[in-house]
Amino acid sequence: MSPIDATPSTVAESGARSFIDRLRGPRATRFAHAAVGYLFLVGVVLLWHLAATSGFYPRHLLPTPGEVAQAVREAFADGDLIHNVARSLERQVVGYVASVIVGLPLGLVVGWSRWTQSALQTTIRIIYPIPGVAWVPLAILWFGLGFKSIIFAIFITAVFPILVNTAAGVAAIDEQYIRVVKVFGTKPLRAFLRVVIPAAMPFILTGLRLGYGTGWRVIISAEILAATDGLGFMIDNARWQLRPDLVIGGMLIIGIVGLLVETVFFDWLERRTIGRWGMQRTD
Amino acid sequence: MSRVEIRNLRKTYSTPGGSQVVALQDFSLDIATGEFICLLGPSGCGKTTALNIVAGLLKQSGGEVRVDERKVTGPGPDRAYVFQDYALFPWLTVAENVAFGLESQGWQATPRLERARAILAVMGLEKFADAHPKQLSGGMRQRVSIARALAVNPKVLLMDEPFAALDAFTRAQLQDELLSIWEALNKTVLFVTHNIDEAVQLADRIVVMTSRPGRMKLVVENDLPRPRDITSPAYLERVNQVRASLGEEMGLGHHKTYRGLAEILGADVPAPAKEGASHVAN
Numbered sequence: 001m002s003p004i005d006a007t008p009s010t011v012a013e014s015g016a017r018s019f020i021d022r023l024r025g026p027r028a029t030r031f032a033h034a035a036v037g038y039l040f041l042v043g044v045v046l047l048w049h050l051a052a053t054s055g056f057y058p059r060h061l062l063p064t065p066g067e068v069a070q071a072v073r074e075a076f077a078d079g080d081l082i083h084n085v086a087r088s089l090e091r092q093v094v095g096y097v098a099s100v101i102v103g104l105p106l107g108l109v110v111g112w113s114r115w116t117q118s119a120l121q122t123t124i125r126i127i128y129p130i131p132g133v134a135w136v137p138l139a140i141l142w143f144g145l146g147f148k149s150i151i152f153a154i155f156i157t158a159v160f161p162i163l164v165n166t167a168a169g170v171a172a173i174d175e176q177y178i179r180v181v182k183v184f185g186t187k188p189l190r191a192f193l194r195v196v197i198p199a200a201m202p203f204i205l206t207g208l209r210l211g212y213g214t215g216w217r218v219i220i221s222a223e224i225l226a227a228t229d230g231l232g233f234m235i236d237n238a239r240w241q242l243r244p245d246l247v248i249g250g251m252l253i254i255g256i257v258g259l260l261v262e263t264v265f266f267d268w269l270e271r272r273t274i275g276r277w278g279m280q281r282t283d
Numbered sequence: 284m285s286r287v288e289i290r291n292l293r294k295t296y297s298t299p300g301g302s303q304v305v306a307l308q309d310f311s312l313d314i315a316t317g318e319f320i321c322l323l324g325p326s327g328c329g330k331t332t333a334l335n336i337v338a339g340l341l342k343q344s345g346g347e348v349r350v351d352e353r354k355v356t357g358p359g360p361d362r363a364y365v366f367q368d369y370a371l372f373p374w375l376t377v378a379e380n381v382a383f384g385l386e387s388q389g390w391q392a393t394p395r396l397e398r399a400r401a402i403l404a405v406m407g408l409e410k411f412a413d414a415h416p417k418q419l420s421g422g423m424r425q426r427v428s429i430a431r432a433l434a435v436n437p438k439v440l441l442m443d444e445p446f447a448a449l450d451a452f453t454r455a456q457l458q459d460e461l462l463s464i465w466e467a468l469n470k471t472v473l474f475v476t477h478n479i480d481e482a483v484q485l486a487d488r489i490v491v492m493t494s495r496p497g498r499m500k501l502v503v504e505n506d507l508p509r510p511r512d513i514t515s516p517a518y519l520e521r522v523n524q525v526r527a528s529l530g531e532e533m534g535l536g537h538h539k540t541y542r543g544l545a546e547i548l549g550a551d552v553p554a555p556a557k558e559g560a561s562h563v564a565n
């Protein structure tokens with residue numbers, strides 16, 4: 001039997017390209033796109049510098065990019081920044097892991113069993129739209145200021161996107177896969193681990209990513225309200241010290257730390273799993 | 284002794300509107316051990332419904348199926364299924380996919396993967412054992428799917444239009460390969476297709492089915508000697524015989540005149556022949 005050509009699929013790459021690019025063909029390369037992105041960022045920083053030095057807005061309220069960089073450097077040097085980043089990340093990790101431990105299995109059950117779905121659906125739909133920060137006042141009443149309250153806020157924020165997306169993923173499993181499991185008489189637990197979870201993986205990853213992102217946003221807000229350290233506390237404290245350079249610097253750190261995990265880590269995870277399997281969602 | 288006995292199978296569905304649709308009716312067939320049967324018919328003739336009932340994936344509304352005297356009440360290890368869309372798991376490697384049936388039966392990782400690799404080697408696919416299905420062409424995916432079905436050593440191989448999505452060249456290759464496997468293992472095969480040529484090439488008997496309601500129209504004893512020469516007069520005669528029986532069923536051969544289309548599209552077509560002459564053309 002002569003082997004038939006194995007051409008690795010290129011669907012994955014074309015999926016990431018914009019509609020316009022696909023109309024125009026492969027002229028716009030990936031490098032050019034990256035370059036445009038960095039150029040634009042440089043332009044924004046330049047405009048910011050010009051605005052800050054032009055004097056149309058008080059300098060002590062709008063520092064230059066250089067002054068912000070200096071403030072970050074100082075905060076880094078005296079260990080303050082590292083401490084606050086570590087505290088925020090610690091809370092994020094603890095709260096997030098808890099939400100994964102609860103949200104993922106619950107999502108699997110809800111997606112699998114119609115009865116659980118019917119039972120929980122209405123309640124979840126009401127609780128889901130409540131922003132995580134709105135839980136903070138209640139959390140402070142229950143747990144006091146500090147660690148527990150913030151963990152609670154992240155947990156309650158991250159758990160729903162994870163649960164809801166996981167459930168949607170399980171409910172959307174290709175009927176073919178279920179038939180394979182039936183034909184081979186696969187036992188339920190094995191079917192769940194070997195088939196249902198990987199089949200739902202595109203949705204699960206979306207949920208994990210969303211949960212992480214919303215959690216990170218809430219943690220900063222919660223730290224402003226209920227903490228004595230962490231990045232949220234740091235920028236709020238800098239406000240009291242009339243240090244807009246440190247406020248802006250802290251905000252940028254929040255953005256960059258978020259970017260590193262949300263984009264770099266989850267992109268990596270996606271490439272390792274559904275990317276390798278050719279299962280990316282096209283929507 | 285007959286391996287698969289199908290008696291008076293019947294399947295009805297109720298539509299959302301509440302009425303009953305008969306998908307399959309009066310379907311009876313005795314399949315001998317090692318026999319290759321093709322269920323042939325247009326879409327909606329109930330051929331896949333019959334296959335799925337034999338597989339135990341679908342509950343019949345009446346009648347029964349026996350495999351080696353044992354009544355079929357659900358899927359079982361004596362029957363394996365090859366799906367039209369391959370239904371391989373993209374997250375497993377080729378070898379893990381082939382071993383999935385064995386894994387489901389509780390085989391340990393080492394022996395099941397060993398057997399999977401051995402089967403892949405025989406089929407010339409060992410190079411791809413550690414690849415993921417998305418790296419394979421459609422033809423290779425279907426061969427992997429066949430390997431997965433064979434790995435559990437079933438008595439009966441159930442195949443639902445397995446080659447329908449493949450191009451003609453790949454299809455010919457896979458038909459050839461399937462026959463080699465069948466001759467090597469003497470499995471009973473129940474093969475659903477809408478392709479007349481395919482049925483005549485593969486089957487010992489061709490069950491021609493009709494639609495609405497789905498039922499058997501006739502059974503063609505396809506006793507052409509193997510390997511079959513697709514250019515021989517006997518082969519072509521058999522194809523024509525089957526085609527005629529199906530064409531009758533589908534209302535083919537009545538040439539329709541779609542002159543209105545040209546008018547709608549404003550197309551510039553030669554004027555139709557004079558009234559008297561058009562009778563001859565039809």
